[in-house]
Structures are given as C-alpha cells and as structure tokens.
Amino acid sequence: MRQRLISTATALLTDAGVEAVTLRGIAKAAGVSHGAPLRHFTGRAELLSVVATRGFTQLLERGSQLPDGTPRERLTAACHAYVDFALSNPAMFELMFRRDLTDPDEPGLASASSIVFDFFATLVHEDREVAKDERLREGTDSRLVAASLWAALHGLAQLWLWGGLAGASFAPSPESALAVTLDAYLG
Amino acid sequence: MRQRLISTATALLTDAGVEAVTLRGIAKAAGVSHGAPLRHFTGRAELLSVVATRGFTQLLERGSQLPDGTPRERLTAACHAYVDFALSNPAMFELMFRRDLTDPDEPGLASASSIVFDFFATLVHEDREVAKDERLREGTDSRLVAASLWAALHGLAQLWLWGGLAGASFAPSPESALAVTLDAYLG
DNA sequence: CAAGTTTGATAGACAGTGTCTACAAGGTGA
C-alpha cells in the first residue's frame, strides 16, 4: 500500500505537475479514502520527500549508465545528463529542490542528494587528476569546483524551465548555453 | 490602497516567507476585509506578480549602483551583487522565479526580468569587447555567454538557499564557490 | 443642485487543501 501511494504520487507528479500532487488527489487516484495516506506517512511532506528521494535515485541511475571513456568524456556526458534529466522530468526536478514541499530533515532525502553530489564530485576529481594543466587553479578543492559546476548546470536547467531566457529577441537553445558553460569550465 | 496592499505584501514576504503571503493574510495585515484585495487585483497571481516585478526593479537598482571601473571590474561586481541579492532577500528571490505563484503573462513582470537580463548582457558584452583574448570562443554571441554566466550565478544562489550543499563533510562558503565560478568564466 | 451611476469595501458562501479524531473491521498473540 505504501508503495502504491508512492507510485500513484509519482505518476500524478509527472503528468499533472507538482501543484496537482495533493494528498486527497493521491488517495482518490489510489482508490482509498482521503485520510488513508496519513496511516503510512506523517503528512504530505514525508510522502513528497520519498518521491523526491526516488528522483535523486533516478538521477544517480543515469549517472551509473554513463558510457566508458576518458574522465573528461564521462564528466561532459554527466553534465549533459543532468540538464537532460531536468528538462525531461520538469515536475520531478522541481520537487527535488522545493524545500517547502519536502522535509529537509528526512534522512533518506538528504543522503540521496548527498550521494548524487559525491558521485558528481568524483567525476570532477578524476578529470582534474588527469588534466593537471587545468585552467582552474590547481589548489582548489575538487568538491568546491564540483559545487560550482553543478550550480552552473542547475541554474541553466532552472532558468530554462522558468522560461525567462526565451523572452525578447533572444531565444537560445539549452544545448548552446550548456556548450558555453562547459567551454568555460572545461574548454 | 493598491500601493498599500503591495507594500504589506512585500513586507509579509520578506519577514514571513513566500508561503505566508496569502491574500487573506495581506488583507488582515492591511486592516481590510478578506475580499478587498480582489477589487484591485484579479487574483493572487497578479498581486504576487507586481511584488516580483518590484524585486526585479530592486535588482536593477543594485546594478545601476555598480562602482565605476573597468568592464571586468563592473562585471565581477555585478556577479557578486546578484548572489548577494539572492542570499539577502531569499523570499523575494524565490518568488521572482516561481512561475506557479506569478503570472507569466504579466507584461510588467516579463519586461522587468528582460531588462535585468539585457543589462547583464551589456556588462558581459562590454567586457568581451575589451578582453578580446577571451578564453571563451570569440564567435559566440555575448548574450549566450551572458545567459550561461547568469545561470551559473543563479544556480549558485539557488543551491545555496536550498541548503543541500552544506551536507556531509563539506561546507563551502558561497563566496568561495562564486570565486571558482568567476575564475572559470573570467579567470 | 439632484438623480443616476460607478467605484470600492464588506460579508457570506463554496470548493478545495492538510491534518486531527472517533470509529469500525480484521488480524495477532497471550
């Protein structure tokens, strides 16, 4: 039952947006009474936290499916995968970083996001190990570089989903902007 | 009256968070009945859009107060100002990019954000005019570079406010991460 | 000046939401 609620919540999320994921809506979609979910979750925040945790897990799966190659190739593929994940699953991506909908103290969610970051930081570190003549100062911690690069990708996805970049007389594609970002960090 | 509602909404936003900005709460704080705001705004989205527009205006004001100096100095100062604005006004920053709370079709909001972007793109362009030996490929449109850099700053602020970067055994300061970002783009 | 009209605020209602509580059905273990 718990799993069924999580599944229906995830389904509702992906095809109706993050605002549509309501406890009563999930209950109705699962064919139970409106109070039933509260027997398995302390509240909406906990249920959504589990869903968001699944999102981070899916993201990590994408990371584990990176093709073999040089560290540089794997890193750039990971960057593309991150942005692609965000643009492909906008509702899930939004939920994953909505602190008001998820419970920040949920240990599963915190560790899942932490694992994703560590994985990405490892990719960055391995790349910097090979390319010592990096333009980025050699002394800085790889995890700091990873945080900066991750933030760049994250902001790109977020701004793109926001839609504000497509305004006025300027409509870049996310790929072209991503290319500039990767060029700045790795070019 | 309209202005009073906007002011109380802004005040409520900055010191109670974005979730606390409710139509009824604004009305109560302004000392009017719960339905009064609907006489001046078509709904919550329009009121919040006006507040968000003020946010973009404030951001632009910060930009106009940049100290004189080389284009490079002005650009880096603008980058610092952007992140500083976000971290100083987290609720306003969140509202400005919450498409579900604001009305994307509001012309004032769209133009305000567009003006901010254009201003930033101008800074980037002027810097690239001077430093022709830029590491970033010379052929690419300055606005594309501006979008990429803006996204990097935006993601940095967003991830920082999210708080996920402070997890595990790694707690960088936003300044250090920003330094890495600026080093990647301008270093 | 006075009558009509428009504006603006009010209070009530309605459909939603999350969450709490009382209650009933069914399985479990002493």
Added chain:
DNA sequence: TCACCTTGTAGACACTGTCTATCAAACTTG
C-alpha cells in the same frame, strides 16, 4: 476467547482562493 494493534473510513476543523450579493460613498451628469 479476548484484549490489542493495525489499517482504512468518515467527519470535522481551520485554512486557502475566488465568486457573488449587498451597501455606502463618491463622482458624474443632466
């Protein structure tokens, strides 16, 4: 068997945004 505990149900409460009827004040206009 019987107490107990889990799990689903239904109702209630306090919120929310929005709609509508009402009503007073102000403004317009003949």
